[in-house]
Amino acid sequence: MSAVYGGVEGGGTHSKAVLVSAEGHILAETDGPCTNHWLVGVDNCINGINDMVQRAKIKAGLDPDTPVCSLGMSLSGGEQKAAIQKLIDDMRERYPKLSQSYFITTDAIGAMATASDYGGIVVISGTGSNCKLVNPDGTQVGCGGWGHMMGDEGSAYWISHLAIKTVFDARDNLVTSPHDINYVKKAMEEYFQVSDLMGMLPHLYRIFQKSHFAGFCRKLAEGGSAGDALCQHVFTEAGKALARHIVAVLPRVHQDLFSGELGLPVLCVGSVWRSWELMKSGFTQVLSEAQAHGYGHFQKYSLLTLRQSSALGGAKMGAQNAGASLPLDYSANINVFFSHTFNQ
Amino acid sequence: MSAVYGGVEGGGTHSKAVLVSAEGHILAETDGPCTNHWLVGVDNCINGINDMVQRAKIKAGLDPDTPVCSLGMSLSGGEQKAAIQKLIDDMRERYPKLSQSYFITTDAIGAMATASDYGGIVVISGTGSNCKLVNPDGTQVGCGGWGHMMGDEGSAYWISHLAIKTVFDARDNLVTSPHDINYVKKAMEEYFQVSDLMGMLPHLYRIFQKSHFAGFCRKLAEGGSAGDALCQHVFTEAGKALARHIVAVLPRVHQDLFSGELGLPVLCVGSVWRSWELMKSGFTQVLSEAQAHGYGHFQKYSLLTLRQSSALGGAKMGAQNAGASLPLDYSANINVFFSHTFNQ
Numbered sequence: 001m002s003a004v005y006g007g008v009e010g011g012g013t014h015s016k017a018v019l020v021s022a023e024g025h026i027l028a029e030t031d032g033p034c035t036n037h038w039l040v041g042v043d044n045c046i047n048g049i050n051d052m053v054q055r056a057k058i059k060a061g062l063d064p065d066t067p068v069c070s071l072g073m074s075l076s077g078g079e080q081k082a083a084i085q086k087l088i089d090d091m092r093e094r095y096p097k098l099s100q101s102y103f104i105t106t107d108a109i110g111a112m113a114t115a116s117d118y119g120g121i122v123v124i125s126g127t128g129s130n131c132k133l134v135n136p137d138g139t140q141v142g143c144g145g146w147g148h149m150m151g152d153e154g155s156a157y158w159i160s161h162l163a164i165k166t167v168f169d170a171r172d173n174l175v176t177s178p179h180d181i182n183y184v185k186k187a188m189e190e191y192f193q194v195s196d197l198m199g200m201l202p203h204l205y206r207i208f209q210k211s212h213f214a215g216f217c218r219k220l221a222e223g224g225s226a227g228d229a230l231c232q233h234v235f236t237e238a239g240k241a242l243a244r245h246i247v248a249v250l251p252r253v254h255q256d257l258f259s260g261e262l263g264l265p266v267l268c269v270g271s272v273w274r275s276w277e278l279m280k281s282g283f284t285q286v287l288s289e290a291q292a293h294g295y296g297h298f299q300k301y302s303l304l305t306l307r308q309s310s311a312l313g314g315a316k317m318g319a320q321n322a323g324a325s326l327p328l329d330y331s332a333n334i335n336v337f338f339s340h341t342f343n344q
Numbered sequence: 345m346s347a348v349y350g351g352v353e354g355g356g357t358h359s360k361a362v363l364v365s366a367e368g369h370i371l372a373e374t375d376g377p378c379t380n381h382w383l384v385g386v387d388n389c390i391n392g393i394n395d396m397v398q399r400a401k402i403k404a405g406l407d408p409d410t411p412v413c414s415l416g417m418s419l420s421g422g423e424q425k426a427a428i429q430k431l432i433d434d435m436r437e438r439y440p441k442l443s444q445s446y447f448i449t450t451d452a453i454g455a456m457a458t459a460s461d462y463g464g465i466v467v468i469s470g471t472g473s474n475c476k477l478v479n480p481d482g483t484q485v486g487c488g489g490w491g492h493m494m495g496d497e498g499s500a501y502w503i504s505h506l507a508i509k510t511v512f513d514a515r516d517n518l519v520t521s522p523h524d525i526n527y528v529k530k531a532m533e534e535y536f537q538v539s540d541l542m543g544m545l546p547h548l549y550r551i552f553q554k555s556h557f558a559g560f561c562r563k564l565a566e567g568g569s570a571g572d573a574l575c576q577h578v579f580t581e582a583g584k585a586l587a588r589h590i591v592a593v594l595p596r597v598h599q600d601l602f603s604g605e606l607g608l609p610v611l612c613v614g615s616v617w618r619s620w621e622l623m624k625s626g627f628t629q630v631l632s633e634a635q636a637h638g639y640g641h642f643q644k645y646s647l648l649t650l651r652q653s654s655a656l657g658g659a660k661m662g663a664q665n666a667g668a669s670l671p672l673d674y675s676a677n678i679n680v681f682f683s684h685t686f687n688q
Contacts, residue, residue: 038545038549038550079542080542080545142516143516143517143518144516144518146512146541146545146548147545147548147549149505149548149549149552150508150509150512150544150548151512153518164494165494168490168494168495172486172487172488172592173487173592173593173595174487174488174497174588174589174592197490198423198424200494201382201424201490201491204490204491204493204494205382205491205493206382208493244518245518248516248517248518249517251517
């Protein structure tokens with residue numbers, strides 16, 4: 001077959017695979033479950049990836065026994081070198097017909113590669129959260145991305161946890177809730193199918209599934225949209241938390257990134273951004289405060305979303321790593337959903 | 345043999361068993377590992393308990409094939425009724441020679457039963473944390489005790505986590521540390537045998553062991569005693585957190601508990617209390633603020649420790665449940681290590 005390049009986006013809940021032609025056209029896309037190897041283990045991770053890519057080959061009318069030229073994977077949890085090398089080695093050994101070459105990067109870098117070759121800030125908020133600044137010279141500065149035990153601020157996990165913790169603390173009289181807890185308590189009992197707080201313990205420990213726990217966030221978004229004040233509160237806090245990640249990397253942003261038409265480009269990835277309207281007040285407040293306290297050259301920012309899976313950026317980087325250059329139409333891959341210019 | 349009553353204290357890191365005569369004399373004591381069934385599973389929990397009690401029988405010169413009259417267990421994680429019943433059923437079936445009857449209560453209630461039959465407030469801070477008010481009429485009010493995913497404020501786990509999170513946040517420029525992080529960072533790298541923050545990820549996820557993670561608290565206590573400001577800070581915060589548990593139950597304290605010679609008796613259980621000097625300023629500050637804001641009848645409090653394992657209180661309650669009354673000399677079981685009378 002003519003040259004075909006594979007890409008994978010691996011998230012904490014869902015994953016995607018894409019096959020791209022040498023001209024940059026998408027030949028096929030497939031979906032799969034969580035492929036974060038920290039969450040599901042190496043075996044489930046590489047099985048899931050192989051399954052998605054092989055199904056994509058068949059969907060594109062290709063021979064599944066012929067390896068693609070390269071497979072570029074944009075994985076949540078794809079940060080640690082030794083772990084990445086093990087994933088690649090295992091894939092090579094177990095699935096020799098999958099791909100000729102392999103490349104793994106993080107979900108943040110894969111997303112950025114889908115949106116631009118000039119850089120910007122990526123803020124991921126899906127099951128977990130993460131932030132990465134990519135400067136025009138390619139240098140990277142990260143903030144967060146340590147998982148739910150040491151971070152994930154502003155993620156679906158974190159939002160779910162904050163709401164549930166507020167219910168526990170109110171029950172204990174340990175911290176007074178800023179708003180009535182009844183909606184959240186009821187929604188929690190329904191979502192987790194429990195009748196009291198004690199019933200939550202298995203969901204926190206024995207049968208804890210980060211992705212399922214984080215899924216409660218959707219119910220909170222519904223509550224927020226319907227007007228529940230506590231639901232709205234946790235999303236406002238999430239907006240603040242995500243904005244704080246941007247403030248954390250602000251001192252390291254190359255000044256050229258401030259001066260484009262969009263101002264500082266912030267690529268927003270992950271399902272939590274669908275609740276932007278609920279997060280907006282907290283998010284804009286934190287950035288405005290930071291700007292007012294000493295970032296005079298920070299005049300404007302724009303929030304972008306991807307119209308394509310970051311599997312596409314993964315495919316581009318995988319091809320690049322194998323010596324090929326995939327032409328991507330970046331402007332077709334992004335969508336600007338919010339812009340803000342600070343008052344002078 | 346003459347009547348022998350067994351007691352168990354099950355913690356998140358260590359456990360103890362005790363055999364007591366009908367006259368309340370201790371016949372033998374043994375140690376064992378963590379028996380929190382949430383942490384180690386039901387099988388390990390009941391195996392550990394059986395092993396400790398059987399060894400105690402041998403140590404006391406008793407026939408291990410003769411069941412004790414009753415086995416009263418004071419277990420961290422011993423709160424949920426269905427889970428407790430399963431533990432008892434499994435023990436009965438698997439170890440018919442262990443005991444004639446079984447009784448399980450929480451670590452907090454077992455500790456209180458060791459110290460007094462009049463009530464007070466128990467504040468546990470070991471691997472995890474928990475607080476329980478027991479009123480003279482036997483009514484109980486709890487705060488905390490939900491484990492590390494939803495609480496454990498002021499525990500060894502929480503102190504370790506707070507210190508490590510401070511290092512992560514400083515590295516990320518997400519939150520500025522109130523003090524220099526170098527001592528804590530070095531101690532962390534040594535304790536966990538890692539060379540950077542990325543190396544901590546397995547310790548937080550794949551090979552996470554709550555008890556090992558919480559064990560880092562000991563290094564922080566050493567640092568605090570040696571004068572490191574960040575170590576001192578996390579213990580001050582722990583003191584505040586533990587005091588907030590007391591404030592949470594204060595509105596429900598029966599007024600008779602305020603009026604004894606010791607003032608409000610607070611029974612302090614768990615290894616973190618060994619670092620009382622480091623926690624004192626935060627702890628006393630929170631209680632003084634609460635007293636000043638509307639608890640006029642709260643004039644004095646005293647902090648007590650147990651001189652005996654709360655396995656003894658467990659044995660007492662197990663015997664009680666089986667219709668026997670063990671005479672305990674409470675004054676010999678406790679030690680007052682701090683008293684404070686508020687300024688009028």
